[in-house]
Amino acid sequence: xxxxxxxxxxxxxxxxxxxxxxxxxxxxxxxxxxxxxxxxxxxxxxxxxxxxxxxxxxxxxxxxxxxxxxxxxxxxxxxxxxxxxxxxxxxxxxxxxxxxxxxxxxxxxxxxxxxxxxxxxxxxxxxxxxxxxxxxxxxxxxxxxxxxxxxxxxxxxxxxxxxxxxxxxxxxxxxxxxxxxxxxxxxxxxxxxxxxxxxxxxxxxxxxxxxxxxxxxxxxxxxxxxxxxxxxxxxxxxxxxxxxxxxxxxxxxxxxxxxxxxxxxxxxxxxxxxxx
Amino acid sequence: xxxxxxxxxxxxxxxxxxxxxxxxxxxxxxxxxxxxxxxxxxxxxxxxxxxxxxxxxxxxxxxxxxxxxxxxxxxxxxxxxxxxxxxxxxxxxxxxxxxxxxxxxxxxxxxxxxxxxxxxxxxxxxxxxxxxxxxxxxxxxxxxxxxxxxxxxxxxxxxxxxxxxxxxxxxxxxxxxxxxxxxxxxxxxxxxxxxxxxxxxxxxxxxxxxxxxxxxxxxxxxxxxxxxxxxxxxxxxxxxxxxxxxxxxxxxxxxxxxxxxxxxxxxxxxxxxxxxxxxxxxxx
Numbered sequence: 001x002x003x004x005x006x007x008x009x010x011x012x013x014x015x016x017x018x019x020x021x022x023x024x025x026x027x028x029x030x031x032x033x034x035x036x037x038x039x040x041x042x043x044x045x046x047x048x049x050x051x052x053x054x055x056x057x058x059x060x061x062x063x064x065x066x067x068x069x070x071x072x073x074x075x076x077x078x079x080x081x082x083x084x085x086x087x088x089x090x091x092x093x094x095x096x097x098x099x100x101x102x103x104x105x106x107x108x109x110x111x112x113x114x115x116x117x118x119x120x121x122x123x124x125x126x127x128x129x130x131x132x133x134x135x136x137x138x139x140x141x142x143x144x145x146x147x148x149x150x151x152x153x154x155x156x157x158x159x160x161x162x163x164x165x166x167x168x169x170x171x172x173x174x175x176x177x178x179x180x181x182x183x184x185x186x187x188x189x190x191x192x193x194x195x196x197x198x199x200x201x202x203x204x205x206x207x208x209x210x211x212x213x214x215x216x217x218x219x220x221x222x223x224x225x226x227x228x229x230x231x232x233x234x235x236x237x238x239x240x241x242x243x244x245x246x247x248x249x250x251x252x253x254x255x256x257x258x259x260x261x262x263x264x265x266x267x268x269x270x271x272x273x274x275x276x
Numbered sequence: 277x278x279x280x281x282x283x284x285x286x287x288x289x290x291x292x293x294x295x296x297x298x299x300x301x302x303x304x305x306x307x308x309x310x311x312x313x314x315x316x317x318x319x320x321x322x323x324x325x326x327x328x329x330x331x332x333x334x335x336x337x338x339x340x341x342x343x344x345x346x347x348x349x350x351x352x353x354x355x356x357x358x359x360x361x362x363x364x365x366x367x368x369x370x371x372x373x374x375x376x377x378x379x380x381x382x383x384x385x386x387x388x389x390x391x392x393x394x395x396x397x398x399x400x401x402x403x404x405x406x407x408x409x410x411x412x413x414x415x416x417x418x419x420x421x422x423x424x425x426x427x428x429x430x431x432x433x434x435x436x437x438x439x440x441x442x443x444x445x446x447x448x449x450x451x452x453x454x455x456x457x458x459x460x461x462x463x464x465x466x467x468x469x470x471x472x473x474x475x476x477x478x479x480x481x482x483x484x485x486x487x488x489x490x491x492x493x494x495x496x497x498x499x500x501x502x503x504x505x506x507x508x509x510x511x512x513x514x515x516x517x518x519x520x521x522x523x524x525x526x527x528x529x530x531x532x533x534x535x536x537x538x539x540x541x542x543x544x545x546x547x548x549x550x551x552x553x554x555x556x557x558x559x560x
Contacts, residue, residue: 122304152292181285
């Protein structure tokens, strides 16, 4: 049997090396100065003491001269607002659908969740028209509202699933003690649905942060970071390659950190779909 | 106000309904309508019936985009999904699981945009990672990203690199919940490892497989980021996916009606391809 095991290790290790190869290419394009990148061989590295200096200079160039810092800030607003906002809106709706008396709660749920069944391209042209008409094209408010709206259906799906796990008796007891539905929402539902918040926030923050298409269509001066990066990577290269790599690194820090620290909530966003 | 709060639970639904109507449901109806019109965004939309749809299924560049999108779908089923399943089964029985899991998952923490930027450097003709190795061996550099259909397959490779890790983790989570007894029983009955996988493990993995497939289909049919970064649909329009055609027709050529019709085709294609898996998720 050891041959079989050895073969498995070989296959998996070779594939792992293939997976690491692009990172190696990324690193050698990141630690050279723009001049060194033009002059040296692709795989050649500059001297060790230059590496740190080049790295800092490339990052500084990308952050300020190439304006990635501003776009980073924009994306931070969009992704945080979409993450927190969609969780809040969905928590209200999920609470009401499961624990308040609403007629045909299943129909309401499906109506709201229907938004999730269409690919984003289906919303793109009308949203461009709406935002232009409302004078919200290329504003932080306009993009925030769009991201928020798109994040709501799945957030509701998660909150509704969690709402079912909170026993009805808790709300009945609170009602007997004279608590209003809103009191129960604040003091019982919200504290008991913290896990739903974590799942929704991580999932929707990551999605919004990584979005390219809506940013491309709906913004010009208030671009999110991925859209700005795609402009910098355009064929008429706007910045030297090492600076583009530095920009890509900066743009990836928030999602790398999120995944490192909160990966299990992200994965829950998928597995929650098969729990009943 | 307090009475209103108590009397009307529907108020709790209001923000969600308002946002979803504005950002999604009204746009869906509007896009469907625009798909039957010719509209340059300056003048009024002008009803032309099915002409946009006839155009999609007859214009060579749009038929080609449809074909490319289907290649993306098949490629996704084989690589980031199929390979992830095979890898999950292999990794699940070896010791250094955590290390391999981490290596394959790192690209998933990056956005498709960043993955596209990294892979463009890997495949670039001038100062590219692969081509500089080729030239070191005395071969001449090859312009891979402007060779269609090769570039579509290379982009599916970049997509695999970015997307496989997520599916791998999901399959590993699924494998953890698979009970040991039926597998042991099948082995005692003399089943070989392929039979154990095919007739015991795979059926037990069905729920997570449905999640993976639904997510993969939805994300692939609307594929925009990676081809936009790596080839812009080029050379010419040779490697366009439907999502790129939509963007080009609507926002670069201002054929908003045709773009809307393409959006409808993307939606229908998604529903056809993901319907089985979505239904399995909502009914089981």
